[in-house]
Amino acid sequence: MRLPVPRPRSLAAQLFAMQVVLVAVVVAGCAVFAYLTDRKQAVETATRQSTATASAVAKSPSVVAAARSADPTALLQPYTEALRKDSGVTFVVIMAPDGTRWTHPEPAEIGRTYLGHIEPAVKGRMFSETHLGVLGPSVRTVAPVYAGGRVVALVSAGITIEKISEQVREQVTALLGMAGAALALGGVGTYVINARLRRHTHGMNATELSRMHDYHEAALHAVSEGLVMLDGQRRIALINDGARELLGLRDADAVGSSAADLGLPPPLTGALLSSRPRVDELHLTADRVLVVNTRPVVGGERRGTMATLRDRTELQALSGELDSERGFTQALRSQAHEAANRLHTVVSLIELGRADEAVQFATAELELAQALTDRVVAAVAEPVLAALLLGKAAQANERGVELVLTADSRIDDGLLPGTVPSRDLVTILGNLIDNAVEAASAKALESPAGRARVTVTAAAQDGELLVRVADSGPGVPDDEREAVFGRGWSTRGAGRGLGLALVRQAAHRNRGAIEVGRGPDGGASFTVRLPLARTETPA
Secondary structure (H helix, E strand, O other): OOOOOOOOOOHHHHHHHHHHHHHHHHHHHHHHHHHHHHHHHHHHHHHHHHHHHHHHHHOOHHHHHHHOOOOHHHHHHHHHHHHHHHHOOOEEEEEOOOOEEOOOOOHHHOOOEOOOOOHHHHOOOOEEEEEEEOOEEEEEEEEEEEEOOEEEEEEEEEEEHHHHHHHHHHHHHHHHHHHHHHHHHHHHHHHHHHHHHHHHHOOOOHHHHHHHHHHHHHHHHHOOOEEEEEEOOOEEEEEOHHHHHHHOOOOOOOOOOEHHHOOOOHHHHHHHHOOOOEEEEEEEOOOOEEEEEEEEEEOOOEEEEEEEEEEOHHHHHHHHHHHHHHHHHHHHHHHHHHHHHHHHHHHHHHHOOOHHHHHHHHHHHHHHHHHHHHHHHHHEOOHHHHHHHHHHHHHHHHOOOEEEEOOOOEEOOOOOOOOOOHHHHHHHHHHHHHHHHHHHHHHHHHOOOOOOEEEEEEEEEOOEEEEEEEEOOOOOOHHHOOHHHOOOOOOOOOOOOOHHHHHHHHHHHOOOEEEEEEOOOOOEEEEEEEEOOOOOOOO
């Protein structure tokens, strides 16, 4: 039977155990150090205390007088006992220069020889030592008593090691109590901190966290969509390769930068900084159409925002082409219907015996249509633009708008370089004509007496492609000439206003420029200039 392998402890548990051991070692080390320090200080204190006592006794006039009396013990024993109790020392012994005790805490020891060294004191020098005496090991000081310039007695004052140890034990007991309290407090603090860490790491151990980080990094850089994580201060906390590419930040160190400082278009910056979720919003950068989704990251408090970015540039271009094809289809359907009506008219005139009028009516319509076709084909040899102009002319005619190609329009076949994609040309010219037809048609409905017309100029000259579309509509106010290129600006209601933004984006993508002014018919005039030769971008 295979025994289950125990799961490694979580990172929080490992840190908790390590911190508890560390705190215990630190507290124990501090306790040992404090014990040794206290013991050393206790010995030093006992030495100073015994020295002070012995020195004071040796200098006392009553002691000098008693030492020269016939019975020193009778005079000194009560004095030394009272002094011993008051000064806190263990013993005060006064003796003759030969070491015979005159006083002692134990009366039976009086008259016996002092246990310890007295030679330095006999020679007149006070000294301290630790020695084994009648009361046990003690720290003692021996001082000489002078009378008439000679040593007449010796004084020994001391404190036993046992008493010193008792004092140290009291201090150590208090120290151990404080150390235990510090250890308990450190343990509680460590537990609280690691409980918080456990919540943040979801109980995973170091190996699991490392593995998750590796998976996270691999998944982050593998997805083609852009992923951007903003922290609570709206700074870039995380960004993958896809987002760098879509936002044009490939060469920039964006992590740690504020989203407001990335140089993105204001609407896109506003979406990233917004506190409310955004769902499938279209935003334009200099070169791309992006679908943006944002969602706040919460966990008891707002922690930031997660944003996903999808590139819709190609899809938007295809959608524009599809709209153009749909418009062409509707125009052809309308033309087929109109041709059927004209055919019925011709047949009816023939049945009525008016053949000449029937021929005149049929050829007039053919000449008008053929004249426009011949004019476009002769001026614009580029097949994509020619087909687009013919289709847009048919659409405009269905809406009662005359589309006119100016006399100075001329684009020879093969003149446009391959660096200018046909799709961008369709985006530019198609959107400009659609907007112009819409404006001219709306103005004509308001003023039926007016003439709805759209004038198109398409010419390759002086090393650039010039596309100008002017209409007879109401025009663009001077204070809104820059705003018209923003996403969402439209005079046709909500859900519109992307066409001019796409035109400017296509022009920028091909290193061109777009201008807006007033046309000859009083309406708006949009002019796009695209360089025909690719130039290097200045450093």
